[in-house]
Amino acid sequence: MPLLKSTSYSIEDIYNLPEGQRAELIGGQLYMMAPPNTAHQRISFSLSRVLADYIDKHKGTCEVFPTPFAVFLSGDEDSYLEPDISVICDKNRISDRGCEGAPDFVIEVVSPSSRKMDYSTKMTLYSDAGVREYWIVDPARERTTIYYFEEDAAPVIVPFYYPARVNVYEDLEITIADLL
Secondary structure, three states: OEOOOOOOOOHHHHHOOOOOOEEEEEOOEEEEEOOOOHHHHHHHHHHHHHHHHHHHHOOOOOEEEEOOOOEEOOOOOOOEEOOOEEEEOOHHHEEOOEEEOOOOEEEEEOOOOOHHHHHHHHHHHHHHHOOOEEEEEEOOOOEEEEEEHHHOOOOEEEEOOOOEEOOOOOOOEEOHHHHO
16 A cells, blocks of 8 residues: 655655665555565575576576565656566666666565555556566465566466466476475
8 A cells, every 4th residue: 555645755765764664666656565474485585596596507697686676667766666586687777776677577476465566556567667477476376377478468377286387488387386
C-alpha cells in the first residue's frame, strides 16, 4: 500500500529511509516492503544459487543479483524496484547504484503483502520495460507463473513439482520443489 503524500516521492526519499527499512518507488509513490519470511528467503537463495551455478558452469556472462539490488527500469527518478532476483546479461546496464534499465530475467517470490504488486503492477512494469522473462514464484499456491515477454504469449503456470523451463537459457529447467 502506498504512503500518501501530496507530492511525489523520489529516489532521494528511498535513500533517506531509516536504516533497515526498505521500500520500492513506482510512479512517484512509495510502497513499503515487509521483511521476507523463511520460506521466501530459502526459495530466493536457492534460485539465485542454481542460476549462478548454471552461468558459471557454462562460462556465461550474465550476472545474478539477489535483493537488495536496485533496478531503475525507465531511467527516470520516480521508479525504483528491488526484485527478489535479477539476472542481467548486458554489462552496460550495471552501474554502482544498480541496474539501469531492464534486467533480462526477473524473479519475484510472492509474500502475502506483495501478491497484488507481483501479479499485476510489477508484471506490467517489467513487460513494458523490456524484461525478457518474469517468474512469479508463489509458495502459498505452490506454483510458478512464467511470462516469456519476448514471445508475447500467455503466461505458463507450472506447479512446484514440475520442471520450469528458463527461457533465457536453452537447456535449464528448475523444479522448485527440489529447492525446498
